[in-house]
Amino acid sequence: MISCKDITEKANDYIDRELPLLTRMKMKIHLFACIHCQRYVSQLQITILALRKMKKEHSVDENTVDNIVNNLKNYKQNEPEIK
Amino acid sequence: MANYNPPSDDELIPQLLKNDEIAYRQAVRAYHGMMIHLARSIVGDAIADEVAQEAWVAVLRALPKFERRSSLKTWIMRIVSNCAKSRLRHESRTVNYGTAIEEATAMLSSNHFDEHGHWATPPSVWHADTPEALVSSTELQHCINNTLDSLPPLQKSVITLRDIQGLDMESICKVLDVSESNGRVLLHRARSQVREAIDQHQRVQ
Numbered sequence: 383m384i385s386c387k388d389i390t391e392k393a394n395d396y397i398d399r400e401l402p403l404l405t406r407m408k409m410k411i412h413l414f415a416c417i418h419c420q421r422y423v424s425q426l427q428i429t430i431l432a433l434r435k436m437k438k439e440h441s442v443d444e445n446t447v448d449n450i451v452n453n454l455k456n457y458k459q460n461e462p463e464i465k
Numbered sequence: 466m467a468n469y470n471p472p473s474d475d476e477l478i479p480q481l482l483k484n485d486e487i488a489y490r491q492a493v494r495a496y497h498g499m500m501i502h503l504a505r506s507i508v509g510d511a512i513a514d515e516v517a518q519e520a521w522v523a524v525l526r527a528l529p530k531f532e533r534r535s536s537l538k539t540w541i542m543r544i545v546s547n548c549a550k551s552r553l554r555h556e557s558r559t560v561n562y563g564t565a566i567e568e569a570t571a572m573l574s575s576n577h578f579d580e581h582g583h584w585a586t587p588p589s590v591w592h593a594d595t596p597e598a599l600v601s602s603t604e605l606q607h608c609i610n611n612t613l614d615s616l617p618p619l620q621k622s623v624i625t626l627r628d629i630q631g632l633d634m635e636s637i638c639k640v641l642d643v644s645e646s647n648g649r650v651l652l653h654r655a656r657s658q659v660r661e662a663i664d665q666h667q668r669v670q
Contacts, residue, residue: 385582394653418587422660425588429660431596432609433628442497450497450521451489457522458484 384408389419393426471495474537481528493521496538499630500545503640506625507549507618516552520545535639542640546622553618589668605666612662616655623648624655 389412395401396409413420471477471491480488500520504513523544531540579585599605613621622641626632632640638648 385578386584387578387582390577390657391653394656395649398649400649418584421588421590425591425594425664426656426660428591428594428596428599429656429663430628432599433624433656433659434631435596435600436606436609436629437631438502438629442494446497447490447493450493450518451486453518454489454521454525455484455486457525461526 384412386412386416386419386422389413389416390422393423396423397427397430474533478528478531478533478537481525492537496541497521499538500541502625502630503542503545503622504549506622507546508552509614512552513549516549517545519552520548523548535636539636539639542636543642546640546642589664591663591667593667599663605663608662608666609659612659616658619643620651620655620658623651624659627652628656 389409392401392405392409396406399406401409413423471494477488477492481492497517500517501513504516504520508516520541524541527544531537535543577584577586593599593602593605599609613624616624619641623637623643626637626640627634634645634648634652638645641648643651
């Protein structure tokens with residue numbers, strides 16, 4: 383029998399569909415009957431979706447681009463030759 | 466400003482090797498923001514910029530030997546990860562990045578369960594129970610950010626790259642140089658910690 387503790391340990395792989403079919407089915411049966419575990423799995427899903435909404439833009443302002451490119455050009459000009 | 470899509474690796478790499486300034490600019494526009502995020506997730510805000518700058522020099526130096534076994538993006542991110550980890554070692558930070566795996570195997574604290582593995586302290590009912598509600602509450606955002614900051618560096622890197630930045634697990638494991646199974650353990654642990662923090666927060670409300 384799969385316990386509530388087992389469910390919490392496998393919940394992440396369950397959500398990401400990384401579990402073997404048999405384990406997945408056992409979890410589904412447990413979840414059908416256990417309100418606490420249903421709540422746990424649902425809260426973990428909500429947590430993951432909330433994290434996805436925190437995605438930050440990767441845009442870089444042009445001053446930063448200038449600075450980095452200038453540093454790289456300087457580095458290239460002064461780079462020791464590899465023998 | 467929208468994200469910038471770079472030219473393909475096939476176009477960009479030969480131009481970078483020729484030290485073409487336009488190619489440098491294209492690469493920096495495309496990858497620097499992500500490099501900063503990755504560096505932050507490992508070394509924190511204070512020196513993330515410095516680490517990303519160091520990584521650019523390392524990228525340029527190593528590019529002639531790049532064998533293209535991964536995409537340019539994954540390869541660059543791996544260099545950032547290595548620069549950041551070596552910086553952590555150099556600064557003798559208290560958390561040992563390399564051994565965080567063992568710590569990550571500890572699961573949800575055992576006092577939540579009785580001796581049969583049934584809930585002793587079940588999850589609370591959340592008053593904010595949608596992703597939108599979680600991110601629109603300033604206090605909960607604060608709680609999530611504090612929890613992310615308190616995670617061991619590897620856990621923080623995995624959850625940031627997977628759930629916030631949306632990278633696939635295979636790339637993340639390559640970038641951080643961990644096995645796929647360890648990567649999954651780290652992700653599980655990190656997500657559980659964040660859920661637990663939200664649960665605690667909502668319990669005391």
